[in-house]
Structure formats: structure tokens, C-alpha cells
Amino acid sequence: MRNSSRYDRMFERLAERDEAAFGAFVMLGDPDLATSAAMLDALVEGGADMLEVGIPFSDPVADGPVIQAAAVRALARGATPADCFALLKAFRARHPDVPVGILTYANLVVARGRDAFYRAAAEAGVDSVLVADVPLKEAAPFVASAGAAGVDPVLIAAPNTPAGTLAGIADSARGYTYCVARAGVTGADAEVAFDAGLLARLGELGAPPPVLGFGISRPEHVRAARRAGAAGIITGSAIVALAAGHPGREAEAVRRFAAGMKDATRP
């Protein structure tokens, strides 16, 4: 059985209830590995349907200040990709059904070796890998290695992505399609505008379910994304900032936050 079917089963289950998926992001190793593991459990308890985890990289060009700072803290505490895989393997043993995706950068993948990286992800029970600095044009070898390991390659679609590229994304991507809600880097915004046209075009092309990220930090953003036709949303910077603001009580803080966001995914 391919691990990736966890996404399919999750989207089917949520569709029956007319719910969108609430995806929660955690930077592994920030502030330390044990706290990250506790936060993942707490997010699931709070209602997260899927998890996105960052493997910290020294030069995260797609990330805004909040997630950059989290990566710096994680690296300063010595978190390595091997530590992250071990943490995820343990999470998988506790939570057999929750889809988990890795978000990281190309150099960490090629440094281990593409095939070896995706195999390590598969062995840790990871469902998908999104490489933030690999656009469709460079994706083929990453998609091939992902396929060989039975891991879903997640690709990013943006409001300015041309039709031909969207078609390529629809062909190559598996699991879900990460739709960036706006230009720029990651970060929590007060207001979020959605490009419903992008979601419609992806739907027509038969792309994997669209999940919106970048800037989504409040329940009203979640409701607006669901109305616009998103299959789910991912919140990153808001969770990272919340945890950083509650030292020693990170898990409890993100559990409550997750419950509020999950509520907003329901009709």
C-alpha cells in the first residue's frame, strides 16, 4: 500500500462532511525535538487533519522572518535531517492515519542524494515532500525519486503560474497541490485575498486537491478559503510564532489554536 493514500482517504472523509482540511506546520527542532514531537501530537488532538513539517535549512529563501528564525533556532540546537526522520518515524507509530508532508529545500535533498532522501522519508512514514525551491521546470528528477520511493511529490501553484505550467503540475504532483494565496514569502497576514480562478483552473486540469498556504493565520481566513473552493489550508507562521511566544507551554498553546482553526473548516 502506498503511504500517499492517506491523503486520498483524508480528503474523501472530509468531503463527506463538507469540511476542508486543516493543515498545521511545525519547524522540527524548534525549540527542540521533544517539544516539536509534543506539538505535533497536540495539533492532532486539537483537530489538525494533516501535518506539514519543516526540516530546517540554513538559507530558506521562500520563508519570511518567523519561519527563518525558527530554522535558525532549530539549527542552533543541532537538529539534523536524520533527527527529523527519527522524530517522524516515532510520530507515525503513534498516529497511523494522519498524513504528514515534509517541506524543505533542494540542497538538503541533493546532499543526501535524491533517492536516499525520498527513501528515508518513506521509511519514516512520510506521505509527501515539497521542495520549496524546486519549480516544475526542475522537478522531473525529484518527482522520479519520489515515485520510486512511494512518496508523493507536492508542487506549488501560484496565482501568476502560467497555464502550461499548471498543466505540468497537474500531471506531476501527487497528494495535494500547494497553492500560494499571494506573492511573497511565508508569513502571517492580517488580510488574505484568494485567487478563486487558480483553484478553478487546477480543478479543470485534474490537479491533486488544492490546499492554500502563505499568510493564513485566522479562522476567518479559513472560512474564506473554504468558500473559494480550497480543499484545505496550511497555517505555518502563526503556529510557529504562537509556540515561540509560549515557552514551556508550546503544546497547549497550539492545541487551542488548532481547535479554533479546525472549527472554521466546518460548514
Added chain:
Amino acid sequence: MKRDGRFGRYGGAYVPEILMPALDQLEAAFLDAQADPAFNAELDELLAKYAGRPTPLTRCRNLGTDKAQIYLKREDLLHGGAHKTNQVLGQALLALRMGKRRIIAETGAGQHGVATALAGALFGLETRIYMGAHDVERQRLNVFRMELMGAEVIPVESGSRTLKDAINEALRDWAASFADTHYLLGTVAGPHPFPTIVREFQRVIGKEARAQILAEEGRLPDAVIACVGGGSNAMGAFADFVDDETVRLIGVEAAGRGLDGAEHGATLLRGRPGILHGAETYVLQDADGQISESWSVSAGLDYPAVGPEHAYLKDSGRADYVGVTDREALDAFALLARSEGIICAFESAHALAHALKLAEAATQETLLVVNLSGRGDKDMVQAQGLLAPSA
């Protein structure tokens, strides 16, 4: 994109998907401009009447040996104080062609920032320069120059607070601002089409030097020597000599405090292939792929990656890459000042230091061309501290 932007296995465009349309637009504008005589005429006129091209090729009167003559390609005499102005003028014209009203750039030593600031002033473009906070401290004079010409200088506090972090920050700005902003990248690194665009706008260095040495000596040089940080002055010096198989191409990397330690910027000598700042190329990194912090006395060579075409020239064997330490570079810097009355940039002193070694070792008639990529005004304060005055 029309081209894949590969140099062998190196290069490519590893950026978030949201930036791909901006790179496509830039490639299209560049290809269109290259074929447009009016664009080339305007650039040539700017290079001649604003920037001061052609720059001289100066034969050293006192450096060199009985056997070896050293010629200096005097990019230090270019307006702005370094070779950077060549390609900045080209990219600024591309920005205007694309209808952009704002330019952003990263800078290490500050030379690219200064060149971008002068183009911003000249063409009335809003200009923002990202500069590592550590570099802001060691290159105060260049920060003031940029500000005097109307640019806004943003000190970058993240990471190692040097050039690589300034590039990260410029890329983040561009991901949000590409609609009205051109990222005026300063070297032959970064995603396609930057390595090709910057090389083509810097090609003028080697093109002139080749004609000048032929006129002077009636033959091609035995070697062309240039320092390599990101690698733009070297690619510009090498490009027109690549097909001349008898001419050795030698890139000089910063060996910093020694190649055996961690404090250097010798990416091609001590790094391994990876992906940074949009390109597959040699990268200084640890076993997991985390980027290492580089070191050099010269901010312009203090960079843990390198232009992808240099990676290709290294692997193919067409160019050789060597290291010169901080100490050797400082000695060459002082020797050039004392012997020839020329104060060059610390970066360029690395290339000269290697040429001096080759000259010493020469057993037959040898002609060496060194690209003196910049002048040393920016390094005066640091030089004062490093070279004990003869009190």
C-alpha cells in the same frame, strides 16, 4: 523559458514557482535586447561616455621578471571603481525595457551596490540595496556612497550577515515585488538567466583585453588570471578567450586563513556540488547540506557558492582554480602600490598574487594578463588596520 540555462550539469533555475514568470520575462527581454541594434548602441554609448570604456591594458613596469611580463586589465579605472558597472548598465537598460520602476540588489564588498546605486540615480529608478550587516560594518565608505546616490541600504542581520544572506533577502523581496521591480543580481550566480546575462554584459573585459594584448605583443597571452567570488569579473575576462586553447584560464579563490581550515571562500577547491541561490553549482556545505559560512579578508570573495559556469569550466578542465590566502593577497596589494603606484581592491590582489607566483616560476617567455577588477579606495580603512604602518 527558451533555454535551460545549463552549463553541463550546473546552473538551472531553482527558485520558488512564483518567481518563474519573472525569470521568463527577463530572459525574453534579454534575448530581444541582444537582437536590437538600438539597445546595443545605447549600451555602448553609456559604456564609452559614462563609464569610461575601453579601460587600458597596462604593462607593469616594475613587477614581473626577465621572463614574465604582467599586464593589468584596468577595470579599477572604470566609473564606480570596479567592473560591476559594465553589467549594471546593461541590466538597468533591461529593467527600463521591461517597464520596471524599481531595482533591488545584493552587495558584498559594496561595489555592486555602488554600481547599482549609480544606475538607479542615472535612470531615475527607486533603488534598494541589501547588504549583510557584517559587510556594512567593514565597508562603511561604500554604504555612504550608495546613500549619497539616493539608494536605500538595508543591513541584513540573518545568518552569517554577509553576501549570501543579502542574496536571500533580495530574493524574498523579489518574490513579493517582481511586478514592478527588477532584481539586479550582481554576479554570474543565481538562477538562469542571470549567469548568462551577467557574463554577456561582462564579456567586454576579455574582448578588449584580447584585442589590446594582440596589438601590444602580437600574440595571445599564456594565461588570463582573475579572482573568483561569485565569478563575474573572471567570466567576463575568460569569455572571449575560452576558444583560444593555448590560453590558460586561471580563477583565484580566497584561501582566507588557509585551505585546510574552515575560514576560506574556496568554493571550487573545497566545496562540492549542491544547490544554492537558484543554481546547481559548487557549494561550501556540511555533510547534511547546510551552507557553511565562508571567510575572506575581501568581502567580495566571501561567498559559499560560485557561478555555475565556473563549476562547468572546472569539471571540464578548461579553467584551473587556485587559492590565495589573505596574507598573500595583502602582500600583493602592498607590492602593487609600492611598485606600480596602483592601489587595487583586496579582491583583485588575489589574482595579482597568483600572477606573481607564476612570474617567479617562469622559465620561458611568459605573458600574463591579470584582471584588476576594482580599485582599493573601499579597502583603505581595513588596509590601515592590517598593514602595520612603517612608523
